[in-house]
Amino acid sequence: MINAFTRRWLPMPAQSLILFAVWLLLNNTLAVGHILLGAVLALGIPLLVSPMQSPQPRVRSHLRALRYALMVLYDILVANFEVAMRVIGPMGRLQPAFVALPLDIEGAVPITILASTISLTPGTVSAEVSEDRQWLYIHVLHLTDEAQLIAQIKSRYEAPLKEIFGC
Amino acid sequence: MLSTTIVIVSALICVSLIMNLIRLLRGPDLPDRILALDTLYINSIGLILLFGLYKGSALYFESALLIAMLGFVSTAALCKYLLRGDIIE
Amino acid sequence: MPPVIELIICAFLLLGGIFVLLGSFGLLRLPDFFTRLHAPTKATTLGLAGLLIGSMIYFFAVEQRLVVHELLITLFLLITAPVSAHMLAKAALHQKVRALKRTQGQALCNAVRKRQPPPADN
Known part of the structure; x- marks a missing residue:
């Protein structure tokens, strides 16, 4: 009642x-x-x-979500210095690249959060999602190792999001 | 000490506004100009905040908030315009 | 106002100003649109956050009351910056803005424009 x-x-x-x-x-x-x-x-x-409203996956663990937000804030702070160095440093050595990142999470909200996180953490900007929501295209300011970058994004950002939303 | 710092930081932001203006005029493509406009409004928010600090008045935050919202909406609208124009072609 | 707090405020303001300057400097200096996108969306957002935190401490110390508008502006900018960056990148890709010659993975651009999965060999 x-x-x-x-x-x-x-x-x-x-x-x-x-x-x-x-x-x-x-x-x-x-x-x-x-x-x-x-x-x-x-x-x-x-x-x-x-x-x-359209149905969205629920946040499973608020504590994890808070920890994720703090981690992203910390990453923004630390890694911004890296981009600052790149901006001042020599242009000839920059190695920009487009990278396709295979997505494991699904749902509009988790993908949006992942894309925003990728855009805010320096060195990467998310550009487009493929229509079937399986691939996220990102532009990298300075690419050294594609496989390592993808693995890092997956373990550092995608895995916690997967736990938070449980999908 | 604080007022000197405010003047220095204002000077820094003015220099960055001039840089944005150069990028806005030079282009070369439309998205470049939109990006320059986007940065321009964000920097002007900083300038307004500093002016509020200089005057010691919290009134200016309302205008900063308004500029932040309108600036985002206008960037989004311009991008949508570019996207749609290409789809129709 | 105690000098320690004044020093902290000055540090935040200077840090913010320097990052705003770096963002605009990057906008002016970087070679092509997609690399240019990186500087303003991040450095400028962080710079503005520094300025806002500085002014929040100032009003807290001087007027003894919490002015939380700054927090709202910071939050708003943090939410909108990646969205506008994403839209700009999308618009640029659909406008066929040319990327720097040595950009890797340009073969993806066609797939990105059509929102298709990447070609198989990639």
């Missing part, structure tokens, strides 16, 4: 919470009026948009 009630009137609880938090952050206040307005928005907007 309670379950059916919440599913009817609170279809996206996590998104409602995020919406509420972002509203308070945007207004930078904890005034009663804004809390009320934020609550109305956080309850009302999911009711309007929940029919448009």
Whole structure:
């Protein structure tokens, strides 16, 4: 009974919470009026948009997801220095390349997250996904060893995502 | 010390804005120009933030947020335009 | 404001400024579009994150209240930067922008344009 009630009137609880938090952050206040307005928005907007949702794989382990996010942040920080060195260094030695990366994960959201991670970690930009979602094409700024790069992306980013979404 | 740093960093960002402008004018292809515009708006966000720091006012963050959103949408729209134009041909 | 905090803020601002400069420098200097794509999407995003963290510390130290707009802007930029980079790469591939001559794996470009799997010998 309670379950059916919440599913009817609170279809996206996590998104409602995020919406509420972002509203308070945007207004930078904890005034009663804004809390009320934020609550109305956080309850009302999911009711309007929940029919448009397409089914997505659920996050299995929130702890793993958090660890993944922290790892990506760390990688962005560390590896940015590498790209900075490349930009200052001699252009003649650059060895750019297009690489096709075979995908093991499926589903729109996990592939999007993997592609965004690849774009944000320096040295690689994801360019296109093949129509059957089996291949991800990436452009590499400086390629030394293709097999090693693919293996690194697979073990460092794809395997944790696979565990997080369980697909 | 802080005000000196703000002026120095503003100068750095102004130099990068000029670099973006050169890339915007030189091209050679359309995606290059869009990329230059994209970088231009991100750098201008930095400049606005520094101005807010210089004035000691948090009001400028609203405009920075607005520019960030509008800039992303316009980049996406321009890319879509390029993609669609090619498909129709 | 204690000098230590001022020093920290200055360090963040300088780091941010330098990375923004490097991103734009890369945009100007790198030889072809696809390599150019690398510099602004990453270095500039990181640079801006540095600036934003610096200003967040400043307002926290001076006004004694948490200004969290910066966090929102940083998050927003972190989410949108790879998306716009991806769209730009896609647009460039479909526009047949020429890549640098020594780029490896250019045979893939045709397959990428049609969104097909790579040719078998690759």
